[in-house]
Amino acid sequence: MTHPDVSYPRNADTPTSHLPFSPSVRFGDLIFISGQxxxxxxxxxxxxxxxxxxxxxxxxxxxxxxxxxxxxxHVIQTRNYVRDAADVPLYNQLYREYFTEPYPTRTTITNCLPPTLRYEIEVVAVKRPA
Structure with missing residues (x-):
């Protein structure tokens, strides 16, 4: 059962997956993005x-x-997964290209991904004002 204020927005550009998860869930003005x-x-x-x-x-x-x-x-929080801790300096450099002060809250976990992935990110954002 879903809550009437919860939606699962998608469009033609939204990456799909065969795994059992929604790319995003919106509740009011809050948007939760699954790991990308x-x-x-x-x-x-x-x-x-x-x-x-x-x-x-x-x-x-x-x-x-x-x-x-x-x-x-409009991202307010990020959770980042970096496979190799040696990539953290580059990760911090690249992160600053996409997120600026005041930065979203952030968690970074290293040495945690399978050999097929080097990086993954999930975010919480708010809806753009109309």
Whole structure:
């Protein structure tokens, strides 16, 4: 049973997955985005350098946020998963390209992903004002 104020926004750009999860859930003005990784439109993993996977993951977040009525400027929290701790300095550098002060709250966990992924991110955002 779903709550009447809960929606599951998607559009043609929203990456899909064969796994049992919704890309986003919106409750009022809050938007919860499931972990986005370096995947193509059909959810197939696209292996790349850390930078390539980071950028593809963020672009997937952008697509999911757009479908839900938001964007990166309205992200209030991020949870980040970095496979190799050695990539953390590059991760911090790239992160600053996409998120600016005042930064969203952030958690970063390292040494946690399978060998097929270098990076994954999930976010909480608010809806863009009308």
């Amino acid at each position: 990784a370096s995947v193509d439109a059909e959810g197939k993993i696209v292996s790349d350098t850390f930078e390539g996977e980071f950028r593809r993951s963020i672009e997937n977040v952008r697509k999911v946020l757009a479908a839900a009525g938001s964007d990166l400027a």
